[in-house]
Amino acid sequence: MKNNQNPSITSLFKLFNAPLHLSNLLSLTLFFLFGLCFGIILTFHLKNVQFNLQFTQFNSTAGADAGSGNGNGNISVPVTSPPPAPERVGLKTYLTPEKMMHDMTDEELIWRASVVPKVREYPYPRTPKVAFMFLTRGPVVLSEMWEMFFKGYDGLFTIYVHSSDSSANVTVPEDSVFYGRRIPSKEVEWGKVNMIEAERRLLANALLDFSNQRFVLLSEACIPLFNFSTVYTYLMNSKHNFVESYDLEGPVGRGRYSPKMAPIVDIEEWRKGSQWFEMDRDLAVEVISDKKYFSVFHDFCDGQCYADEHYLPTFVTKLFGETNSNRTLTFVDWAKGGPHPTKYNRNDVTEEFLQKLRNDRSCEYNGKKNQICHLFARKFTSHALDRLLRIAPKLMQFNL
Template sequence: MQEVRWGENSMIEAERRLLGNALLDFSNQRFVLLSESCIPLFNFNTIYTYLMNSTKIFVEAYDQPGEVGRGRYRSKMRPEISLSQWRKGSQWFQIDRFLALQIVSDHHYFPVFLKYCNPNCYSDEHYLPTFVSIKFWKSNSNRTLTWVDWTKGGAHPTRYYRNDVNNEFLNKLRFGTSCEYNGHTTNICHLFARKFTTHALDRLLRFAPKLMQFN
């Protein structure tokens, strides 16, 4: 067993091991990383169809000025990674088999992160967005399919409990935004959502059969 610590390169190493094991099954064509606090917003058939029919991968990547964005960049990463290439984004990705193979076989960029992106760099928020933006930006939708609320500020997103779960709130997560999917505008932009606590489970199970058409 190998220890994994929040915000450190061990998280990326764990993700690479997960992908490596998943790639052993040649029938796996799409790969989704979720946390224990994520919930599905639609039933399996809807999620499967959305992912398998997509012409893009889903990795959030953006350039953020300031201390929690560019401020985490290490100048010693040059020339492999320049400040202009440095990106931030959610670690909760949805990718295809080709990119999964590129991630587990990356012996160019990840060693740079291992050497220079140590505590207070938070590589889990930067490695994949930077890697994808440098090499595979044309195939990236530049968004994540996992909804999360950062509007209250702080180091962690908003948590949701039992009393937060109702039809109106869940439908807001399911259809409350617009985005592009395969060249067309859609209001299904998120397939998953976080952070839901175990206290919300009972209410979620009550709404799921009717609202989300769970079997």
């Protein structure tokens, strides 16, 4: 039985059970080192086999992608970029739109602009601004004069341009106050209801900025008659709106009324006035929110009715007459008669003429007599611009 035992095992057994001598200790050390080296080599070999297997699988996949790609043999390794930081949407984003252009429909725009805070106190420092709204066919041809008017008063005004010409913004220099101020616009025809739609579109876009408190409608042929500080103070301190409204007999007054408008609008409520208005924020919200009266004008005031001369005078007088001054702040000369007012060319512009417009007559302002009746005037052509630039700044004391 003993003779059948393996001699090497017996020797190993004896080695572990023999007294611990120096030779035995050396043998154990060599045996331990041999086992450690063997384990390290085996581990490295297994890892290398695993890496080669993964690389082979990746190379097969990349080769298949390259075969179905551009065919140039290059392997494209996708690089995943870190997710963008979330955009901060705070109160400022809601209060002041950064860009004029948007993709809202008129219905969406009017709904958005008609949202009114129930809390009247503002939870942020607010400087009231005047919204200057230009209803034009193309560029604002007298923009150089307006540039002088606005200079130095950033933060007290905003500009909006509604132009039927889609290329109007191309010619505006980047350093101009009119650059990028064109709103999404549609075609406007003289005397048609779409002119009222354009006015409402301007008001709605201007209402998106909660700092706008007063709203002035102007044309490309309008000029200011006073410097900015005078205009701003006059508007901000006014207790009334400025929508011209009067009852006029004859074919160009009551003669334009359609009996189909009754009973929403009766003939006794029919009014006429200039389309060039100025109003506060409360009235502007009411104008864009109106469906009842606007639909009547939309359906029955077309052709020879000229909705732009009757809708606002009738609507404001009927519903908000106590807040209205019944006059316009924009001087227009109809003395020559006809469908269009007098145009002013280069030879018409003199210091005496402009002074006369500035002191035309005495008007009521906040219940008292006031020497200023008009803040603006029209209808000036582009040929009058050079004289306006020479005379107006000194006369009107721009930049003071």
